[in-house]
Amino acid sequence: MKVPLVVNGERVAVEARPDEMLLGVLRREFGLLSVRETCGIGVCGACTVLVDGEPVSACLLLTPLAAGRDITTVESLGGDHPVQRAFVEAEAFQCGYCTPGMILTAKRLLEEMPEPSEEEIKTYLGGNLCRCGCYVKIIEAVKLAAAESYPLREVSGT
Amino acid sequence: MSDPRVTGELRYSQDIELEGMLHARILRSPHPHARISRVDASAVPEDVVVLVPHDVRDLGYYGCQIKDQTVLAQEKVRYAGDPVAAVAATTPERAEEALDLIEVDYEELPAVFDAAEAAADGPLVHEEIKLSENDAAYFGLRPQQGTNVCHRFRIRHGDIESGFGEADVVVEETYFTAGAQHAPMEPHAALARWEGDGLEVWTGSQTPFNTRMDLAGIFGIPEEKVRIVCPPMGGSFGAKTFVRLEAIAACLARKAERPTKIVLDRDEEWLTLNRHPATLKVKLGAKRDGTLVAKRVECWANTGAYADCGPGVAQKMGFASPGPYRIPNVWVDSHAVYTNLPPNGAYRGYGQMQCTWASERTIDLLAEKLEMDPLELRLKNILKDGDRYCTGEIMHDVHFAELLQRAADAVRWNENRHGKGLCVMLKGMQTPSRASIAVEASDNGNYTVLCATAEMGQGARKAIRLMAAELLGVEVEKVGFPDPDTDAVPYDTRTTSSRSTHMMGRALEKAVEDLRKNGRRGYGEVVDEGGLDPDTGQGVASSHWHQGAAAAEVEVDKETGRFSVKRLHAPVYAGRVINRPGAELQNEGSMIMGVGTALFESVNFSEGQVSNANLSDYCVPAAGDMPEVLTHELVEGERAEVHGLGETALPPVPPAIGNALHSLGINITGLPITAESVLDAIDRRDEERTRSTLPSQEEPATEGVAGKNGARRTYAVAFGISLGALVVGLLLRSRRIAAAKRLVPRRLAR
Numbered sequence: 039m040k041v042p043l044v045v046n047g048e049r050v051a052v053e054a055r056p057d058e059m060l061l062g063v064l065r066r067e068f069g070l071l072s073v074r075e076t077c078g079i080g081v082c083g084a085c086t087v088l089v090d091g092e093p094v095s096a097c098l099l100l101t102p103l104a105a106g107r108d109i110t111t112v113e114s115l116g117g118d119h120p121v122q123r124a125f126v127e128a129e130a131f132q133c134g135y136c137t138p139g140m141i142l143t144a145k146r147l148l149e150e151m152p153e154p155s156e157e158e159i160k161t162y163l164g165g166n167l168c169r170c171g172c173y174v175k176i177i178e179a180v181k182l183a184a185a186e187s188y189p190l191r192e193v194s195g196t
Numbered sequence: 197m198s199d200p201r202v203t204g205e206l207r208y209s210q211d212i213e214l215e216g217m218l219h220a221r222i223l224r225s226p227h228p229h230a231r232i233s234r235v236d237a238s239a240v241p242e243d244v245v246v247l248v249p250h251d252v253r254d255l256g257y258y259g260c261q262i263k264d265q266t267v268l269a270q271e272k273v274r275y276a277g278d279p280v281a282a283v284a285a286t287t288p289e290r291a292e293e294a295l296d297l298i299e300v301d302y303e304e305l306p307a308v309f310d311a312a313e314a315a316a317d318g319p320l321v322h323e324e325i326k327l328s329e330n331d332a333a334y335f336g337l338r339p340q341q342g343t344n345v346c347h348r349f350r351i352r353h354g355d356i357e358s359g360f361g362e363a364d365v366v367v368e369e370t371y372f373t374a375g376a377q378h379a380p381m382e383p384h385a386a387l388a389r390w391e392g393d394g395l396e397v398w399t400g401s402q403t404p405f406n407t408r409m410d411l412a413g414i415f416g417i418p419e420e421k422v423r424i425v426c427p428p429m430g431g432s433f434g435a436k437t438f439v440r441l442e443a444i445a446a447c448l449a450r451k452a453e454r455p456t457k458i459v460l461d462r463d464e465e466w467l468t469l470n471r472h473p474a475t476l477k478v479k480l481g482a483k484r485d486g487t488l489v490a491k492r493v494e495c496w497a498n499t500g501a502y503a504d505c506g507p508g509v510a511q512k513m514g515f516a517s518p519g520p521y522r523i524p525n526v527w528v529d530s531h532a533v534y535t536n537l538p539p540n541g542a543y544r545g546y547g548q549m550q551c552t553w554a555s556e557r558t559i560d561l562l563a564e565k566l567e568m569d570p571l572e573l574r575l576k577n578i579l580k581d582g583d584r585y586c587t588g589e590i591m592h593d594v595h596f597a598e599l600l601q602r603a604a605d606a607v608r609w610n611e612n613r614h615g616k617g618l619c620v621m622l623k624g625m626q627t628p629s630r631a632s633i634a635v636e637a638s639d640n641g642n643y644t645v646l647c648a649t650a651e652m653g654q655g656a657r658k659a660i661r662l663m664a665a666e667l668l669g670v671e672v673e674k675v676g677f678p679d680p681d682t683d684a685v686p687y688d689t690r691t692t693s694s695r696s697t698h699m700m701g702r703a704l705e706k707a708v709e710d711l712r713k714n715g716r717r718g719y720g721e722v723v724d725e726g727g728l729d730p731d732t733g734q735g736v737a738s739s740h741w742h743q744g745a746a747a748a749e750v751e752v753d754k755e756t757g758r759f760s761v762k763r764l765h766a767p768v769y770a771g772r773v774i775n776r777p778g779a780e781l782q783n784e785g786s787m788i789m790g791v792g793t794a795l796f797e798s799v800n801f802s803e804g805q806v807s808n809a810n811l812s813d814y815c816v817p818a819a820g821d822m823p824e825v826l827t828h829e830l831v832e833g834e835r836a837e838v839h840g841l842g843e844t845a846l847p848p849v850p851p852a853i854g855n856a857l858h859s860l861g862i863n864i865t866g867l868p869i870t871a872e873s874v875l876d877a878i879d880r881r882d883e884e885r886t887r888s889t890l891p892s893q894e895e896p897a898t899e900g901v902a903g904k905n906g907a908r909r910t911y912a913v914a915f916g917i918s919l920g921a922l923v924v925g926l927l928l929r930s931r932r933i934a935a936a937k938r939l940v941p942r943r944l945a946r
Contacts, residue, residue: 071211072204074430076381077811078462084381117198125202129777132785133653134201135381135430141202160819167811169381169431170653171788172781173819174826 041105045070046114054101061085061096064111072112072138076167083166086139087111093143093165112138121145124183125176132170140166144180153184209400209427210385214455217387218245218284220448221291222441222458223298224467225273225280228536228804229307229319232272232300235281239297245284245452246298252447258410260332260403260438262339262346262503264322267414267443272305274321274501275538276805277467284448284456307536307804311498312475314344314535321501321534322346329413332406332438332690334628336730337507344534346499347507349514351528351733353586359490359525363481367561371478371554373867374798375498376471378543379816380652382430383465388445389455394421395446400429402650403437403690408682410439411446426680429652433789434542435469436652437692438504466809470799471543472497472509476517476554480561486568488577493517493554495530497540497547504541506532512624513547515728515737518586519555520596520622521577526586528733536804542692544786548623549793549847553867556619556851560858570855571604571618578620585622588734591741595831596620599745599767602829603852606765607747615752615762615900617855619848620745624693624738625840627726631699632686635664635707635718643668645704648680648688649696654842655778656696662774663701667708686719694742694840697774699724701838742839743769746787746848748823750856751900757875760824761791761853762900766845767829771836782841783828790849792817796868860899861885 042051045068052067064070064087073096076084080095087096088110115122121144124130131137140163147154147162154162159180160173168176200206237246252267259265269278281298285291308318325339325346338348360366386399395415401407404424412419429436441458449456460468474497481490495513499506514530563570578596585591600620607616633647645664651657657677665672678684689695703720711718726736749763766787773779796815800807808814828845854864857874861881864873 070204071207074382076383076462079810079812081811082381112202112204115203117203122198122202126199129781131199131201131653132655132781133381133429133431134199134206135208135653137201138204160822163819165818167381167816167818169379169433169789169816170781171785171817173788173817173822174784175777175781177819 039102041101043104043109044107045109046111056102058101059097060087060099060101060104063101064096070111070113074135081165083139083143084136086142086166088142088146091146091149093146110142112141115141119145120186121148121183124179124186128175128179128182130172130175130179132172136166136168140168140176144183147180148184148187152187154180206428208382208385208430209387209398210382210459212387212398212427214387214389217455217457218286218448218452219288219291220282220284220445220456220458221288221295222279222444222464223281223295223300225269225278225302226276227273227302227304228276229305230273230302231305232269232280233303234299234301236299237281237297240283240294243285244290244294245448246294247282247444247447247451249280251451256414256416257326258414258439258443259328259503260330260406260410260505261328261337261507263326263328265502267447273302275536277538278501279444282444282448284452308344309535309537309801309804311473311496311533311535315496315531315533318344320344321536330406330409332505335508335511335727338730345531346503346534347510347532349511349530349730349733351515351526351586353733354525356490356492356525356527360481362483362489364484365562365565366479366481367558367565368479369558369561369865371476371557371865373474373550373553375473375540376543376793376797377466377799377814378433378435378469379465379811379814380429380431380433380435383460383462384436384440384468385457385459386441386445387455387457388442388449390450393417394423396423396425397442397446398425398427399442400432400436401426402432402652402692404648404650404680404682405687406438406690407442411442414443415446422682424682426650428679429650432652433544434546434692435465437542437690440468462811463809466799466806467538469504469539469541472499472506472540472547472550474498474513474550476551478554478558480558482562482566484566486566486573486576488521488523490525491518491523492527495551497530497532498535498537499532500535500537500539502539503532503534504539506540509542509547511730513551515587515733516548516623517551517555519559520579520594520620522579522583523577523586537801538806544789545843545847546693548621548843549850552619552621552847553851553854556621557854557858557865560617560855569613571600571609574600574618574620579622585737586733587728587737589736593833593836594741595743595769596622599743599769599831602767602831603745603747603765606827607749607763609747613859615750615856616859617748617852617857618745619851619855621743621848623742623744623844623847625695625698625740625742626689626693627724627736627739629689629695629699630721630723631688631703632719632721633700633703633707634686635704635711637711637716641670642674642676643670644676644678646685647700648685649700650680650691654782655775656691658778659697659774660700660704663704664708667705694842694844696840698740698838698840740837740839742844744844744848746845746852748852748856749900750853751898752857752860752862752874753898754878755897757871757878759857759874762823763825764791764823764849764852765827766848767831768841768844769839770830770832770841771839773830773832774838779830779841783830783845784826786843786845787826787828787849788817788822790846791821791823793867794850794853794869798868
């Protein structure tokens with residue numbers, strides 16, 4: 039079936055089976071290889087994409103259910119997004135496999151909570167696993183991104 | 197400058213595609229041990245390529261240490277998950293559908309799952325044990341023909357009988373550690389292509405040259421006819437070593453005359469390689485003043501249906517089991533044992549976690565019996581420079597005492613020891629081994645480093661580029677480091693054992709020196725000699741030692757057995773740090789993986805079938821599972837050697853946590869430490885306290901670091917009241933266990 043999708047701002051109708059998850063379609067039809075499968079059951083967050091701004095596991099989203107909705111992957115951030123810069127600065131990765139999903143979740147976290155506490159970061163990132171165990175530096179990166187995105191609050195807070 | 201990891205541009209082997217490529221799937225045995233009586237693939241459509249046991253029967257056996265594997269099971273299957281057939285089709289879905297059309301009949305055979313049982317008796321998993329010619333079989337192997345023991349390693353140092361004869365105090369305990377799954381975020385993936393009689397394989401692998409050797413042996417072609425390219429891995433931790441999927445992919449590609457790729461489904465990871473479950477029996481004797489006089493250890497490493505590097509794991513588990521102590525009389529027997537479980541192999545630490553758990557828990561048992569401070573007991577016996585280890589080698593550049601003291605200081609050990617535990621560890625680096633590297637200069641002032649060190653996230657590539665830049669006197673951006681390719685890079689033993697930064701760093705110094713002489717290309721090689729006599733354990737276990745320690749603070753809810761790790765600190769000896777954030781990441785990642793091992797990771801089986809082969813039932817640590825305070829130290833030395841850090845901070849974590857529980861009288865012998873096991877240990881402790889004539893204590897609901905807020909109130913209560921409490925306690929026990937079960941696993945809602 040043809041499914042109309044809005045992927046990284048581009049409106050495209052793609053051929054997909056009705057039972058096909060968005061993860062496979064994004065990889066195959068769009069070559070968006072930052073969207074990666076690990077668990078296949080929605081617990082690890084490696085395939086996280088933003089659907090209308092909300093983090094969603096693409097391995098569990100049937101493609102027809104994404105019809106007409108705004109899908110964002112890390113490819114659209116370009117590399118200079120504050121969260122990406124913060125991840126580089128904090129060296130918040132090892133193998134890098136979970137990093138795109140982690141960045142998208144962190145991006146949404148900072149939209150919801152501009153100055154999250156450490157506990158809030160840990161809870162919000164609870165659905166994004168990093169087997170290399172980079173959490174210490176990932177939390178640091180989220181804090182850095184928060185400080186960079188909201189420098190005035192940072193100053194007024196001190 | 198951005199990084200391909202944050203833009204999502206880094207490509208792993210699962211992402212590689214070749215024109216006309218087919219996708220493969222594997223049909224696996226549902227039985228742990230069975231004779232294959234019939235395989236019928238006639239219903240599979242013609243456009244799908246099928247590989248059945250008959251197709252590969254003339255190919256060679258393989259295995260990195262024992263030659264016990266065939267490309268597909270021949271005659272019988274040895275574990276639930278053993279590959280029996282494989283298919284390749286134009287899409288993964290079409291391949292998956294074709295698997296259902298293959299019919300296999302089995303005659304089930306008796307199976308054995310426990311290592312000690314399989315070693316003593318039990319059905320034979322392999323009738324004959326043949327040694328491998330692969331250079332991963334680098335030590336004297338001692339297979340016990342006619343049994344399930346595929347390697348037996350021994351240490352005989354001093355006189356164990358008279359040693360225990362001198363002991364005033366002896367403790368003895370048996371420990372069990374569960375199997376664990378590496379769970380790299382990227383699954384195993386391999387892509388194979390034939391060009392004439394030459395084979396090319398792209399595979400995320402830590403062992404390009406070992407994989408090349410085994411593939412050449414399977415197909416009966418010269419090694420030069422096999423090319424292995426290793427793209428970066430999305431994590432490995434020991435999982436992506438030696439031949440995993442490469443042989444099946446290569447056979448399908450040959451039959452299809454098209455490139456063929458296999459990417460494992462997540463559940464197949466548990467059927468491909470796990471960490472060795474192990475049983476260790478430890479007996480330790482000391483003089484009244486705490487001087488250690490004798491230690492006897494027996495290890496059974498459950499290597500599953502195929503040996504893989506299990507013999508090496510058992511050997512390392514054995515030679516490190518005495519721990520970093522002076523002990524005049526040591527007796528060790530360590531066995532790698534076949535069972536009908538999925539294969540177990542290299543896993544971050546390579547047997548080290550298992551023996552450190554058993555060894556360091558026993559030190560605390562002894563300290564308790566001696567009524568001695570566990571720190572004092574350790575320091576009294578700790579190995580120092582110039583001391584001789586039980587293998588006969590003289591220790592140099594060792595810092596065990598300092599690491600232990602730093603760990604103790606981090607938890608304010610001198611203030612009180614309630615809810616706190618310590619651990620110290622010595623860990624070998626693979627010996628003997630060889631590393632070689634080439635550096636090429638180009639006209640535009642850039643350099644290329646050609647070496648087989650594989651990148652799996654551990655940062656070896658960055659460390660080597662930084663070292664090269666420093667030696668060459670150029671910016672790091674001027675130094676390129678292409679993916680390891682056996683057609684282009686010089687030989688290296690493999691990227692394991694935390695050896696690459698150390699070994700390649702030394703080879704690199706020589707290569708840069710050679711480049712200065714020759715102008716265009718420099719070559720450097722380092723060979724570390726050594727090895728142990730497998731019958732006496734005498735020789736050189738390690739050309740240099742990895743050294744680590746840890747301290748933990750816990751708080752226990754004594755009603756449910758739930759406990760939390762409040763603080764974890766791990767000092768490790770780094771020698772010289774090349775890439776500080778990378779070194780920190782290794783420590784932090786090791787500690788977090790150690791927390792998973794200590795608290796919840798366990799591969800579970802039901803009649804030989806893995807019963808939790810998914811990331812919902814098998815939990816790996818999330819951000820919220822970290823201890824409240826997680827810190828570490830990189831201890832450096834002047835003009836010190838570079839020490840690999842990939843594994844050092846993992847093995848000390850579970851024993852530090854176990855010993856912290858022990859300080860509360862909670863004696864745990866098995867890993868992972870579940871709430872049930874804590875509750876059982878609390879019950880045992882309370883029963884003992886009640887039985888003894890010692891006055892009982894009324895305690896707060898939680899024990900451990902929370903108790904330090906105020907002095908614990910102690911009342912002497914009448915024996916009768918204690919007995920009454922015991923009766924009530926026993927009645928409540930079943931309800932408490934039920935409560936504890938609801939609380940496990942203790943995870944954040946996702």
